[in-house]
Amino acid sequence: xxxxxxxxxxxxxxxxxxxxxxxxxxxxxxxxxxxxxxxxxxxxxxxxxxxxxxxxxxxxxxxxxxxxxxxxxxxxxxxxxxxxxxxxxxxxxxxxxxxxxxxxxxxxxxxxxxxxxxxxxxxxxxxxxxxxxxxxxxxxxxxxxxxxxxxxxxxxxxxxxxxxxxxxxxxxxxxxxxxxxxxxxxxxxxxxxxxxxxxxxxxxxxxxxxxxxxxxxxxxxxxxxxxxxxxxxxxxxxxxxxxxxxxxxxxxxxxxxxxxxxxxxxxxxxxxxxxxxxxxxxxxxxxxxxxxxxxxxxxxxxxxxxxxxxxxxxxxxxxxxxxxxxxxxxxxxxxxxxxxxxxxxxxxxxxxxxxxxxxxxxxxxxxxxxxxxxxxxxxxxxxxxxxxxxxxxxxxxxxxxxxxxxxxxxxxxxxxxxxxxxxxxxxxxxxxxxxxxxxxxxxxxxxxxxxxxxxxxxxxxxxxxxxxxxxxxxxxxxxxxxxxxxxxxxxxxxxxxxxxxxxxxxxxxxxxxxxxxxxxxxxxxxxxxxxx
Numbered sequence: 001x002x003x004x005x006x007x008x009x010x011x012x013x014x015x016x017x018x019x020x021x022x023x024x025x026x027x028x029x030x031x032x033x034x035x036x037x038x039x040x041x042x043x044x045x046x047x048x049x050x051x052x053x054x055x056x057x058x059x060x061x062x063x064x065x066x067x068x069x070x071x072x073x074x075x076x077x078x079x080x081x082x083x084x085x086x087x088x089x090x091x092x093x094x095x096x097x098x099x100x101x102x103x104x105x106x107x108x109x110x111x112x113x114x115x116x117x118x119x120x121x122x123x124x125x126x127x128x129x130x131x132x133x134x135x136x137x138x139x140x141x142x143x144x145x146x147x148x149x150x151x152x153x154x155x156x157x158x159x160x161x162x163x164x165x166x167x168x169x170x171x172x173x174x175x176x177x178x179x180x181x182x183x184x185x186x187x188x189x190x191x192x193x194x195x196x197x198x199x200x201x202x203x204x205x206x207x208x209x210x211x212x213x214x215x216x217x218x219x220x221x222x223x224x225x226x227x228x229x230x231x232x233x234x235x236x237x238x239x240x241x242x243x244x245x246x247x248x249x250x251x252x253x254x255x256x257x258x259x260x261x262x263x264x265x266x267x268x269x270x271x272x273x274x275x276x277x278x279x280x281x282x283x284x285x286x287x288x289x290x291x292x293x294x295x296x297x298x299x300x301x302x303x304x305x306x307x308x309x310x311x312x313x314x315x316x317x318x319x320x321x322x323x324x325x326x327x328x329x330x331x332x333x334x335x336x337x338x339x340x341x342x343x344x345x346x347x348x349x350x351x352x353x354x355x356x357x358x359x360x361x362x363x364x365x366x367x368x369x370x371x372x373x374x375x376x377x378x379x380x381x382x383x384x385x386x387x388x389x390x391x392x393x394x395x396x397x398x399x400x401x402x403x404x405x406x407x408x409x410x411x412x413x414x415x416x417x418x419x420x421x422x423x424x425x426x427x428x429x430x431x432x433x434x435x436x437x438x439x440x441x442x443x444x445x446x447x448x449x450x451x452x453x454x455x456x457x458x459x460x461x462x463x464x465x466x467x468x469x470x471x472x473x474x475x476x477x478x479x480x481x482x483x484x485x486x487x488x489x490x491x492x493x494x495x496x497x498x499x500x501x502x503x504x505x506x507x508x509x510x511x512x513x514x515x516x517x518x519x520x521x522x523x524x525x526x527x528x529x530x531x532x
Contacts, residue, residue, distance in 0.1 A: 341403075
């Protein structure tokens with residue numbers, strides 16, 4: 001396409017946009033007409049729990065031609081696991097095939113493109129619609145209505161909308177991106193499945209009617225879809241693709257996205273998984289089932305959390321590199337031959353030790369982390385394992401390193417993990433955070449540090465397990481630094497008092513008191529938060 005053709009396409013798009021997409025004046029006029037219908041109880045903000053999204057995936061159904069191929073699979077979706085939201089143009093196709101969506105969404109202010117879609121038997125359906133939707137639809141819509149406050153109207157109207165419907169929601173683009181934005185922002189949805197969303201075509205776009213973009217001056221642009229097929233799109237559809245893919249990229253750390261249409265989505269975005277609806281439904285069902293099991297098994301629950309975190313590309317703790325920069329001097333000084341990193345993460349510590357000639361290994365609970373091990377060429381030395389079942393024999397390692405891990409272990413499993421660490425090693429170096437994390441987990445926004453305890457609590461636990469340990473507070477007072485052995489003995493100055501105050505960037509001068517714990521059980525005594 002040369003510059004002249006591109007300019008002509010833009011001019012054509014602008015003409016079509018003004019003609020079909022309801023500019024702000026039209027939206028404001030529609031809002032004024034809809035004002036008498038606004039009731040606070042019908043605002044979407046008063047229905048935040050309506051989707052039960054913690055237990056369901058949101059299926060957004062559009063009306064591109066590929067919708068037909070997914071009809072039978074849509075019928076099979078378990079309503080307990082999947083919430084179907086149909087855009088207005090897909091409603092009649094679904095009803096014709098005896099599929100009743102949980103919700104229908106209508107955003108368009110143009111009566112030409114929306115009234116006919118909603119003119120059907122709809123008394124037991126719920127419509128989600130923006131304040132600027134075409135008021136003519138209420139001549140045909142008899143079901144329940146939930147209002148979505150939209151900001152893109154004249155300034156004087158925004159206060160009235162806010163008073164009646166609550167704060168505005170910044171959504172826009174096409175209906176698909178609007179559904180995703182609303183479901184995420186209002187309902188907290190985390191899993192999205194897109195059906196009937198090709199955004200490209202062979203002859204015409206819709207599954208059941210001619211597209212409004214098929215007029216004489218419409219411009220059809222050649223594109224290649226995710227299957228490598230030569231197809232066509234137009235400027236509005238391609239704009240929708242960019243909007244949706246950008247949203248997916250922005251929310252990739254928190255959400256899962258699936259597209260079953262095999263169209264343009266995914267050609268420029270790694271955040272979306274392109275799969276058939278049958279495969280998608282099976283994968284999501286399995287994830288929900290495993291999640292149910294995780295409610296009673298902390299290993300499954302934590303594995304799920306960290307699989308999701310590492311799969312999102314948004315979770316790569318960098319402290320290991322800084323800590324090992326200082327710790328390596330101590331490891332070399334102590335002449336430790338074989339070292340295990342428990343909770344090794346992406347394996348930075350393992351790689352750094354092996355580069356120094358140390359026979360180092362690592363374990364971590366997440367299966368999604370192995371790609372980082374392969375990138376670091378350490379996959380032969382790292383394996384997936386839970387810290388309470390370490391796959392090595394007794395006393396196999398000279399040193400066990402466990403940095404910033406124990407605060408991620410549930411309280412009821414802490415003793416089992418420490419006993420297992422004690423079983424496979426002879427010397428032990430740990431750092432344990434004493435406060436909540438600075439950042440939440442990607443994907444579900446949960447707290448990474450689920451066992452935040454006082455120094456005295458940790459001191460008692462190490463004594464109970466039978467470690468002989470030296471425990472110090474870091475200079476920042478935010479974590480404990482622990483050096484332990486199985487029994488009281490002289491370690492020939494392997495770790496000095498100064499060495500124990502390890503920090504992310506360097507070993508610093510200590511500020512806290514030292515606790516010496518003798519191995520074995522002790523009589524119980526009143527607990528306090530003091531280090532003395």
